[in-house]
Amino acid sequence: MTSSPSPVRLAAWSMLGVPAAASLLAGIGADLLVLDGQHGLYDDATLIAAIPGAARVPVHVRVSHNSPALIGRALDAGARGVIVPMVQSGDEAIAAARASRYPPLGERSWGPLAAYRGEPTIDPVTANEAVWCAVMVETARAVADVEVIAAAPGVDEVFVGPFDLALALGTTVGDLLADRSPGNPLDTVVAACRRAGTVAGAFAGSLAAAENLIGRGYTSVAVAVDTQVIAAAGAELISAARLLPVPANPPPAA
Numbered sequence: 001m002t003s004s005p006s007p008v009r010l011a012a013w014s015m016l017g018v019p020a021a022a023s024l025l026a027g028i029g030a031d032l033l034v035l036d037g038q039h040g041l042y043d044d045a046t047l048i049a050a051i052p053g054a055a056r057v058p059v060h061v062r063v064s065h066n067s068p069a070l071i072g073r074a075l076d077a078g079a080r081g082v083i084v085p086m087v088q089s090g091d092e093a094i095a096a097a098r099a100s101r102y103p104p105l106g107e108r109s110w111g112p113l114a115a116y117r118g119e120p121t122i123d124p125v126t127a128n129e130a131v132w133c134a135v136m137v138e139t140a141r142a143v144a145d146v147e148v149i150a151a152a153p154g155v156d157e158v159f160v161g162p163f164d165l166a167l168a169l170g171t172t173v174g175d176l177l178a179d180r181s182p183g184n185p186l187d188t189v190v191a192a193c194r195r196a197g198t199v200a201g202a203f204a205g206s207l208a209a210a211e212n213l214i215g216r217g218y219t220s221v222a223v224a225v226d227t228q229v230i231a232a233a234g235a236e237l238i239s240a241a242r243l244l245p246v247p248a249n250p251p252p253a254a
Helices: 019-025 044-054 068-076 090-099 113-117 124-130 140-144 146-150 162-169 173-178 185-196 207-216 226-242
Strands: 009-014 032-036 059-062 081-084 132-137 157-160 199-203 220-225
Touching: 009 019, 009 199, 009 226, 019 032, 019 044, 019 226, 032 044, 044 059, 044 068, 068 081, 068 090, 090 132, 090 146, 132 140, 132 146, 140 146, 140 162, 140 185, 146 157, 146 185, 157 185, 162 173, 162 185, 162 199, 173 185, 173 207, 185 199, 185 207, 207 220, 220 226
Parallel strands: 009 032, 009 220, 032 059, 059 081, 081 132, 132 157, 157 199, 199 220
Antiparallel strands: none
């Protein structure tokens, strides 16, 4: 894994739901890779297929909702961590953390899928020590309860979803990022995480947003999204190619 030159952990984010996309993103130098099972095209089968080929970096999965079955299944497939959306309270944060860990620390059921690939399984104690549980703060209610969420036992990271949070607050992502007023939502999350000793993370999706979030104190930021990278790089190449000089009298075909 390529180490980050700063204390900030940078994530690549895959929406496309195919193993090839996950494998390619695992090689771009990010500190971890997130496979999106909520708004992306990853389902149970594609997660199982994609994770082994991308595991040269830690792979986390954003599950579609706070479900012990979905959290356990993503971890069984080999994910090193989960991102759980729409967590609204301390109790919901605790539930996500417990679903990520085997007893006595949690309620995860035993059933790692590595055995089906002929690979060694990780024992429960080691798995509990290694797993990462991030819970998403995306609503006004969650921001109001972020002190409790950030301090919930077993929660390693509070991860902000700026798009849903902006919608919930009746604003835009641009205005949310621009808000520097006392007690603004983004800084409130960072302050709560610092007091709790929990990582503050966020989805950026662009260099400008990443710069804003890192400047506020977020130390885990998703920057490179496969759908955006393909569209942006492809558009740039096509635009550049259209400017290439074309000879007035092209040579005859051989």
